[in-house]
Amino acid sequence: MPDIHAAGWGRRTVLAATAALAMPRIARAAANPLKIGIPTILSGPIALLGTSSRGAIQPEIDRINAAGGLLGRQIQPIFRDSKGQPQEAARVARELINTDGCEILLDAEASSGAYAVQEVVRDLGVLCLHSNSETSSLTADPKLRVATAFRCARQGVHDAIVGGAHSAKVATAKKLSKWATCSPDYAFGRDTTAQFLEFLKHFKPDIEVVSQGWPKLGAPDFTEVITKILQAKPQALYSALYAGDLSAFVNQGNVYALFSAMQVFVPAMGDLPVLTAVKSLPAGIQSANRYLPTFPATADNAAWGAAYRKANDNAYPTNWSWENATAMRFIEAAVTKAGSTDGKKAAAALEGMTIDSPFSITGKVTMRAEDHTLIDYAIGWGTTVPKDPFVVDMEPGDWGQIAELEKEWKKTNGYI
Amino acid sequence: MDLDALLGCVTSSSCLVTQTTSGLIVGMLLFMVAAGLTLIFGVLKIVNFAHGTFYMLGAYIAYSAFMFTGSYVLGVLAGGLGMAIFGVIFERVLISRVYGANVLMQLLICYAVVLICDDLVKIVWGPDFYAMGMPPAFQVPPLFIAGGVVPPFYIMLIVVALAIGGALSLLLGLTRIGKIIRAAAHNPNMVSALGINTTLLYSLVFAVGGMLAGLAGGLAAPVRSLTPGMGFSILIESFIVTVIGGMGSIGGALIAAVVLGLIRSFGTIGFPLFTEGLMYIAMIIILVFKPSGLFGKEIV
Incomplete structure (x- = not known):
């Protein structure tokens, strides 16, 4: 055995040599990061949704990178502003892959942008997770589905089924048969309202819609819509308004005592930025959860909510936040399982995959194989109170x- | 189209009262913004495409002042004063360099200011939306007049907007400075030749225009969401008001704003899917039959 001491191989020399040998490997990992392209909305009236998506994605990436990265490579997110415009979302998505060298897309876009990005993914074949599009046809319609694209978000038809069942239960108990609706005048507002009414009538057929208001998205004033609703004297009101529009609607409705004149059902009320922005939150509004640290009432969920606020200057997470955190965890699990970022291999790994999640009653969420969509996430309805927990x-x-009613809905729409 | 519902509404006292006051509220806030827009155009022949930004910044400043002082009145005054100062800076630094230039140049400068201010709002206040909340004095149940619902806060808004409109008319009609402004609108060269400081005058006009938009933003803040870019939608409606009322006419702006408010209010009953369209139809009719607007000759 050679005497390393005799040859001048002291302990420090050995350590230095080992470090030197390891350096290229570390350097390679740093020089060859795994780039994930993230088109999202970072400007305009709903920029909050994009920034709250980024606020949830970055801590997940920091966690993965601190643990050594993905497949030994550090993840480098590249966020791009789509400005909420479909053509811009498609352009940015293509550029992220072709020019910036991204290997995966995390499409944190609204539905209008997601449909445009879906076609880019069909063309380029990369793994893509749509983390915010709730419009059901994106994955339900086989003609639109893409082999390497998945929806990691709540879905409109799921909301409609749960909302219909819950609202029918309340309507039966309180004898509410005359309904009004007030939803934004574009595809999301009209589709969501139609689906809600469809399932509400499925559970309680004696519903009569006496008034429908369709304010423009981003309308500054809802006064004439509110007074129209009051004139129709409904017993219940459903609204698909959300974010700043919903906040304005509640504030303007308050001055007309709208919320004491009828039972109100608003799926998007349970969004923390809205709940905290409305200064006089009426008690008794029926609302679905968007993201609530109290639903599911688990330590994991509460801890995630607190960690998000700590990482984001005390800002509240939105619905888009938990969806993007979940998408990032699915990307991590799928790429690890596939041992590759190749679109087909990672997609095969992702189909039917179940992961642990704080955003589920059971503690687990699944990416359903048959239609590439998220299931088993926490979905439910509750009642507002003016103070925390809201x-x-x-x-x-x-x-x-x-699952049962979604299948019937798909048959009715010719999707299966 | 639901003409039965519309007929039922106009023959029902409760509906008539509720929808009329609703139209007046929408109209009065529109008038406050449009009055500044039309004043600036009337005197300076500048189409201020950044006027919606004045409204947005006024609302944000009022919100911050309200949060700091707890006083709604101080909040509204801060919004108006802040925008008066901003109007002077805007006119002196940017607009004064494009007097007489083609409209495209003015449009580009205004649009640049809109984008810059939207981003500045995001930097200063963040991308979140804010709600000021109803001042404690107005956290009261609505009044019921002839069966119609009328919130006290909105009565206050209508009264304040009318008072501001009246004060503006008195300022322009009876005071010396008002007469100079009206003279400058007709013949700026003659006013300048008479030794009047037109530079100061033009700044004053922008200050008043900005103040009106800022006051409107502050007044509306308790019932509207504050978001970056919120000035855009009200800008479009303000332009419709100025086109219908006649570019440069304060009285025309008042009438047009009230008419538009009522069109929206009753249109949503009778034409629920075409309420926005009704406003544009009214504008087109005016453009076709009286291109100068209802009171277009009545230049301030």
């Missing part, structure tokens, strides 16, 4: 019932 008495939806 929404109480949450009743979780029944995923067995959701």
Whole structure:
């Protein structure tokens, strides 16, 4: 055995040599990061949704990178502003892959942008997770589906089924048969309202719609819509308004005492930025959860909510936040399982995959194989109270019932 | 189209009262913004495409002042004063360099200011939306007049907007400075030749225009969401008001704003899917039959 001491190989020399040998490997990992392209909305009236997406994605990436990265490579997110415009979302998505060298897309876009990005993914064949599009046809319609694209977000038809079942239950108990609706005048508002009414009537057929208001998205004033609703004297009101529009609607409705004149159902009320922005939150509004640290009422969920606020200057997470955190965790699990970022291999790994999640009653969410969409996430309805925790008495939806009615809905629409 | 519902509404006292006051509220806030827009055009022949930004910044400043002082009145005054100062800076630094230039140049400068201010709002206040909340004095149940619902806060808004409109008319009609402004609108060269400081005058006009938009933003803040870019939608409606009322006419702006408010209010009952369209139809009719607007000759 050679005497390394005799040859001048002291302990420090050995350590230095080892470090030197290791350096190229570390350097290669740093020089060859795994780039993930993230088109999202970072400007305009709903920029909050994009920034709250980024606020959830970055801590996940920091966690993965601190643990050594993905497949030994550090993840480098590249966020791009789509400005909420479909053509811009498609252009940015293509550029992220072709020019910036991204290997995966995390499409944190609204539905209008997601449909445009879907066609880019069809063309380029990369793994893509749409983390915010709730419009059901994106994955339900086989003609639109893409082999390497998945929806990691709540879905409109799921919301409609759970909302219909819950609202029918309340309507039966309180004898509410005359309904009005007030939703934004574009595809999301009209589709969501139609689906809600469809399932509400499925559970309680004696519903009569006496008034429908369609304010423009981003309308500054809802006064004439509110007074129109009051004139129709409904017993219940459903609204698909959200974010700043919903906040304005509640504030303007308050001056007309709208919320004491009828039972109000608003799925997007249970969004923390809205709940905290409305200064006089009426008690008794029926609302679905968007993201609530109290639903599911688990330590994991509460801890995630607190960690998000700590990482984001005390800002509240939005619905888009948990969806993007979940998407990032699915990307991590799928690429690790596939051992590759190749679109086909990672997609095969992702189909039917179940991961642990704080955003589920059961503690697990699944990427359904048959239609590439997220299931088993926490979905439920509760009642507003003016102070923290803002929404109480949450009743979780029944995923067995959701699956059954979703299947019927798909048959009706010719998707299966 | 639901003409039965519309007929039922106009023959029902409760509906008539509720929808009329609703139209007046929408109209009065529109008038406050449009009055500044039309004043600036009337005197300076500048189409201020950044006027919606004045409204947005006024609302944000009022919100911050309200949060700091707890006083709604101080908040509204801060919004108006802040925008008066901003109007002077805007006119002196940017607009004064494009007097007489083609409209495209003015449009580009205004649009640049809109984008810059939207981003500045995001930097200063963040991308979140804000709600000021109803001042405690107005956290009261609505009044019921002839069966119609009328919120006290909105009565206050209508009264304040009318008072501001009246004060503006008195300023322009009866005071010396008002007469100079009207003279400058007709013949700026003659006013200048008479030794009047037109530079100061033009700044004053922008200050008043900005103040009106800022006051409107502050007044509306308790019931509207504050978001970056919120000035855009009200800008479009303000332009419709100025086109219908006649570019440069304060009285025309008042009438047109009230008419538009009522069109929206009753249109949503009778033409729920075409309420926005009704406003544009009214504008087109005016453009076709009286291109100068209802009171277009009545230049301030």
